[in-house]
Amino acid sequence: MEEAAWPPGTLLGRLRASARERLLSVGVRRSVKEAQVLLREGALESHVILLDDALVKVTVSLSDGRHALLAIRVSGDIVGEISALNGTPRTATVTTCRPSIIRIIHRNAFRAVLHDNPEAALEMAGIVADRLRWANRRRIDFTSYPVRVRLARVLWELAVAYGRRSPRGLIIDIRLTQDELATLCGAAEISLQKALGGLRADGIVATGYREIVVRDGKALRSIADLD
Template sequence: MTTVRIAFDKELVLSGHFLLKHLEKPELQRLAASARLAYFRPGAVIFQKGDPGDSMMAVIRGRVKICSHSTDGKELVLNIINKGGLFGEIALLDGEPRTADAVALEETDLLVLDRSKFVPLLNERPAVALQLITVLCKRLRQTSEHLEDTLFLEASSRFARALMRLADVFGKPTPGGLKLDIKLSQQQLGCLVGVSRESINKLLGEWQRNGVIAMESGRITLLDRDALEEIAEANG
């Protein structure tokens, strides 16, 4: 971790975040005084599973991968946090060690909120606590869906659903279709779905030939979402 390279007004950043935008100015000033700005290069580890859970992070710029690894080194990508998103909230609330790894996918600036300063705010402002509970519920739903997909769906259906979820977050409308504004390698896509890179390569090639998707400079564009939805539900 290094000092953030771009100048940010911490109070302004906090006031614009969905979780904190309803706070009064004195509360924002108090949080801003204790918040830290941090910069991570692409591929840098922000924290690892088992590290002390003493803070929560908000992404100001960049993207963060939340992942877990098996004892033999296999990686499973649990989530990708975009600009404006939060992560580290579970450990922040219960004070237990981190439950997964967090890695910067690109140049990333974070706002770090320490547990000792943030938890008292939750006692004072129930509305903030309710917003955070909403974030946790969304995470739980995503985890449940991910587990069900892994247990019950074939690789093609899992990958189709993963692409649609990515499109919901990173999709940018273009004349040709919905372009994913995130560049992930086939290995990373495989880790996101829980299948091999070779399987991802085969599916991408098949879907390109069938006009379901297009690939350009490592970025995927969804050309026929209806067809992708049919694949996703084929054995769902």
């Protein structure tokens, strides 16, 4: 990918060219299909995966057999870093949302890059801190806001981070089930359906096959209490 194509919040987007090229060079490039599991929760392995041209979802298993969606990761992001840094089993499952290109980096190579490039180590620490901050904010949202507000916040975050503009609005064409969207919002699926139906009835969003369209971003931000 071109340097300018890496989203600024991702690891590759944060690094200078020399550190970025070093990290890319130690990865084994692979093409993978849609719906392929890249990392599996509980597995005893320690490599990391750099998303070269990819879109993946991060999920965890719940006690009732369902799966909770924790995050979406995009090109330039890294996944699997916790196991590589502290040697613990995988904490989540990572699955591709579309055909993707990834780079597999073994633990020793990854740690060597961080050791030899203090900038890369600092940026990696910053990403871990950002993800922890995001998780803490999400917990506050769960306890402080009704489902409609939580849904609006999640949809706005997804639209800004991963949406593509069209005459219809901001299109979120990530394959997410309503159950996954509900767990991302911290809501029961029936409550999620009601809240989503309300946003549709108000003309703020539209839904279709494998996509959600944000038709009125200003109204969605207002409901999300982000103004």
